[in-house]
Amino acid sequence: MKLELRGITKRFGSLVANDRISLTVEPGEIHALLGENGAGKSTLMNVLYGLYRADEGEILLDDEVQHFTGPGDAMAAGIGMVHQHFMLIPVFSVAENVMLGNESTGFAGTLDLDASRARVTEISERFGFHVDPDALVEDLPVGVQQRVEIIKALSRDAELLVFDEPTAVLTPQETDELMEIMRQLREAGKAIVFITHKLREVRAVADKITVIRLGKVVGEAEPTASNAELAAMMVGRPVELVVHKDPPKLGEEVFAVKDLRVVNATGHVQVDGITFSIRAGEVLAVAGVQGNGQTELTEAILGLQEHVTGSVRLDGKELLGRSVRQVLDAGVGFIPEDRQEDGLVGNMTIAENLMLNRSFAPPFVRRGSLQIDKLRAFAEEKLQQYDVRARDIDTACGNLSGGNQQKVVVARELSRDLRLLVAAQPTRGVDVGSIEFIHKQVVATRDSGVPVLVVSTELDEVVALADRIMVLYRGRVVGIVPGDTPREQLGLMMTGERPKDLEGDVA
Amino acid sequence: MSTLTDPTSTGASPGPAAPTGEVVTLVSRKTPVVLGVLTVGLALILLFQPESGETTLRLARETDFFQLPDLTLPTMPTAWALTIVCALLTGESVRRYLAKKRTPMWLVAIYAIAWMTGFLVWAAVGETLPVVGLLAGSLALAVPLVFGALGGVLGERAGVVNIAIDGQLLFGAFAAAVVSSMTGSPWPGLLAASIAGALVALILGLFAISYFVDQIIVGVVLNVLVIGITSFLFSQVLAPNAADLNTSARFKVVPIPVLGDIPLIGPILFRQTPVVYVLYIAVAVVTFALYRTRWGLRVRAVGEHPMAADTVGIKVNRTRYRTILIAGAVAGLGGAFYTLVSVPQFNREMTGGAGYIALAAVIFGKWDPIRATLAALLFGFASNLQGVLSVIGSPVPSQFMLMLPYVVTIFAVAGLVGRSRPPAADGVPYRPQ
Ligand SMILES: Nc1ncnc2c1ncn2[C@@H]1O[C@H](COP(=O)(O)OP(=O)(O)OP(=O)(O)O)[C@@H](O)[C@H]1O
Ligand SMILES: [Mg+2]
Numbered sequence: 001m002k003l004e005l006r007g008i009t010k011r012f013g014s015l016v017a018n019d020r021i022s023l024t025v026e027p028g029e030i031h032a033l034l035g036e037n038g039a040g041k042s043t044l045m046n047v048l049y050g051l052y053r054a055d056e057g058e059i060l061l062d063d064e065v066q067h068f069t070g071p072g073d074a075m076a077a078g079i080g081m082v083h084q085h086f087m088l089i090p091v092f093s094v095a096e097n098v099m100l101g102n103e104s105t106g107f108a109g110t111l112d113l114d115a116s117r118a119r120v121t122e123i124s125e126r127f128g129f130h131v132d133p134d135a136l137v138e139d140l141p142v143g144v145q146q147r148v149e150i151i152k153a154l155s156r157d158a159e160l161l162v163f164d165e166p167t168a169v170l171t172p173q174e175t176d177e178l179m180e181i182m183r184q185l186r187e188a189g190k191a192i193v194f195i196t197h198k199l200r201e202v203r204a205v206a207d208k209i210t211v212i213r214l215g216k217v218v219g220e221a222e223p224t225a226s227n228a229e230l231a232a233m234m235v236g237r238p239v240e241l242v243v244h245k246d247p248p249k250l251g252e253e254v255f256a257v258k259d260l261r262v263v264n265a266t267g268h269v270q271v272d273g274i275t276f277s278i279r280a281g282e283v284l285a286v287a288g289v290q291g292n293g294q295t296e297l298t299e300a301i302l303g304l305q306e307h308v309t310g311s312v313r314l315d316g317k318e319l320l321g322r323s324v325r326q327v328l329d330a331g332v333g334f335i336p337e338d339r340q341e342d343g344l345v346g347n348m349t350i351a352e353n354l355m356l357n358r359s360f361a362p363p364f365v366r367r368g369s370l371q372i373d374k375l376r377a378f379a380e381e382k383l384q385q386y387d388v389r390a391r392d393i394d395t396a397c398g399n400l401s402g403g404n405q406q407k408v409v410v411a412r413e414l415s416r417d418l419r420l421l422v423a424a425q426p427t428r429g430v431d432v433g434s435i436e437f438i439h440k441q442v443v444a445t446r447d448s449g450v451p452v453l454v455v456s457t458e459l460d461e462v463v464a465l466a467d468r469i470m471v472l473y474r475g476r477v478v479g480i481v482p483g484d485t486p487r488e489q490l491g492l493m494m495t496g497e498r499p500k501d502l503e504g505d506v507a
Numbered sequence: 508m509s510t511l512t513d514p515t516s517t518g519a520s521p522g523p524a525a526p527t528g529e530v531v532t533l534v535s536r537k538t539p540v541v542l543g544v545l546t547v548g549l550a551l552i553l554l555f556q557p558e559s560g561e562t563t564l565r566l567a568r569e570t571d572f573f574q575l576p577d578l579t580l581p582t583m584p585t586a587w588a589l590t591i592v593c594a595l596l597t598g599e600s601v602r603r604y605l606a607k608k609r610t611p612m613w614l615v616a617i618y619a620i621a622w623m624t625g626f627l628v629w630a631a632v633g634e635t636l637p638v639v640g641l642l643a644g645s646l647a648l649a650v651p652l653v654f655g656a657l658g659g660v661l662g663e664r665a666g667v668v669n670i671a672i673d674g675q676l677l678f679g680a681f682a683a684a685v686v687s688s689m690t691g692s693p694w695p696g697l698l699a700a701s702i703a704g705a706l707v708a709l710i711l712g713l714f715a716i717s718y719f720v721d722q723i724i725v726g727v728v729l730n731v732l733v734i735g736i737t738s739f740l741f742s743q744v745l746a747p748n749a750a751d752l753n754t755s756a757r758f759k760v761v762p763i764p765v766l767g768d769i770p771l772i773g774p775i776l777f778r779q780t781p782v783v784y785v786l787y788i789a790v791a792v793v794t795f796a797l798y799r800t801r802w803g804l805r806v807r808a809v810g811e812h813p814m815a816a817d818t819v820g821i822k823v824n825r826t827r828y829r830t831i832l833i834a835g836a837v838a839g840l841g842g843a844f845y846t847l848v849s850v851p852q853f854n855r856e857m858t859g860g861a862g863y864i865a866l867a868a869v870i871f872g873k874w875d876p877i878r879a880t881l882a883a884l885l886f887g888f889a890s891n892l893q894g895v896l897s898v899i900g901s902p903v904p905s906q907f908m909l910m911l912p913y914v915v916t917i918f919a920v921a922g923l924v925g926r927s928r929p930p931a932a933d934g935v936p937y938r939p940q
Pocket of ligand 1: 012035037041043044084399402429940
């Protein structure tokens, strides 16, 4: 199916998110959309999918003008979409989420759960994603939720598929897997729109590249263009793709985790006896496929998990058993993996979100009342510094683009005196220009003598930031290795294989 | 491209629920603690307020097929014996907790029966306690609450807070009285009650779904509005023409053959009016529809995450309208109980705020039709117990008993019965962009 967008304009109040965008996607073509955070990529795709109504312009499928009144019409016309912010219902099981809107039913409209379970299993097997159809979505780490979102879109046999940042939380292996799926779909004659911030992916699969900046198409690029060229075109300036960092100036062993064991609400053991320590001025990066206990590890440190045993010490003081607020007051900064669930309050403004971790004490609160002037000045500064693309500091965070939401969370967590930084997927969905900036900030935090724990599914990020790398598999430590360990070895370790030359758990 | 080569990449992810594959049982100490406190409470009552005499439990009514003989028990020994049973059950619960096992439902159920019987034997000392009457009466008092609670559950599951339950009950009662008076038969009245409830729901939907007005406010305003309208019509139209318009034809008790003859249970559950049988069907149908059908899945989706529902082609607001209309119709049926069963005419404000209690049952019942039904039954029991005890004259101050349903609600909402979580989009209007 051939897609043509003609002069699409979409405004949110005074903000023009899409400004007369025209785009053509041929059948059997993978068309990549590149652009900075807030450029308007998701908005354009939501217009195409019928979720937003365009203010101007038209959508043509096979040269026929379409009038979508909602996503139902777009789906009926053969459009499928993987949403950047997953459209999954947390309290439903994977199978229920996949079947929703497309249910197979028996007598009197009764649900045929077995059929959709089988369908989930079939698709996930066909594409090499492993997902338990009966798991509740809210219990799944974001990486697994991403797989569910993809399975959901694939299960509907669409002719035109939109993938909006499907790889932001996938591991390199899963990403390769997904790109293979896209190639298969292309061979089958489907049209594909692919949005990502990872340039290697664009170069690997895209047939055509369109770059959007500030809501306008700024040009097309060839897949043969270099990373640096693509990055410059996107951001409008040259970008440093690998952040320079000095060798660490190691201090005391200020953060130590011992025999940590975490059991989730359903009694499953998620983390089983993890022991490690981080020295002042050091970055320890956790690598591993999502769902191997990373989420629970970070949450346990914060005090967000209920059934935890072992010990977590910061500056000699025990953190376990303390309330989240006490942990924050001890100087722990936390970038959660799911910004919308745990990082932000969607209908509060940027300024308000920026003070969430300091809502009890100066500088923003004095004797129980908000210091609005200080907060506004602070918010303005952070907006500038972190290049958050928003109308102003009073914009509700829920209305920001995905990458800009992430920047707000990072800005909040890094702009306070820290004793420990725990960062899960710190650059999830962030454009290359901002990755550069956030990486620099993390490195600066390390260089100020703070121990840093980074969890990332992105091996590039792990390698870029880590002084040492800890690999988790099935809730246990496979090994802790130096930051310059070859990727092949890390890949093997991620499957649970322990290198022979490695001694003890703690490197 | 990544240089990473991983032979088993596709199989690398373990089932997300169990990274280590190891599962341990987690038990909460809430149950044993609550059981213990209740046991001690009962023992303290018996210690400090000992009564001497006998208590008679009447287990059948004169009209019943099987006449179970009355049971006369020595008050204190029986009460103490039941306290000991409670203590033993508490002990078992503690033992299970220590062995990291959950306290099963049956244990809690036996405990509840033992505790309640013990308490009643003590409270009705020297008197005859009509057990069947007490329970059948509880059911009767609970009928409008259960209908109302079902209406509440349906609405909230779809994301519309149905505060207007009370208005739906009252308007249903009014419509049932008028229509059955005019037609001389209760069935058209029942139908009218249901339509009246749906009408109130339609207004709620119009403001809450289409015009994004705060749902709580619309609901409360509707309740007041219905009180005003029905009171006005009552005094201006019904009262002057009471014979024609406000003398409703009531439902008669229709015993179900065989089932109605089961001792104890039969007279309570199966010698009732058709409205009660409609209630049984409604509970079953709502539960089944909500959890087992496509309709129910979509309703729940819309109440949890309307945007996600929209992206899979579900018409959010249409689904909400449809559900809230059904909810109103169900709640309206409950209103009919007042004028087609309880008394043969409509009176001002005759629901006495039952809709708000139904709302509490929704929360206590964790937005689940079966649990909400049980909660409503509990409220009905507490209300009836208060009535029965004040009639037979007991040592418990009746004001205390009057408090009981509300005390239970507060504990329930405070989380004593575990996590009580409303649908995520409950009360949040959906506005496409
Ligand atoms: N619902 C909304 N209400 C108001 N403004 C919005 C809304 N959705 C998006 N915007 C604004 O429109 C602009 C484009 O956002 P969009 O989500 O399309 O960006 P994007 O290109 O997908 O960015 P990212 O790479 O970060 O996902 C942003 O400035 C954003 O703040
Ligand atoms: Mg986006």
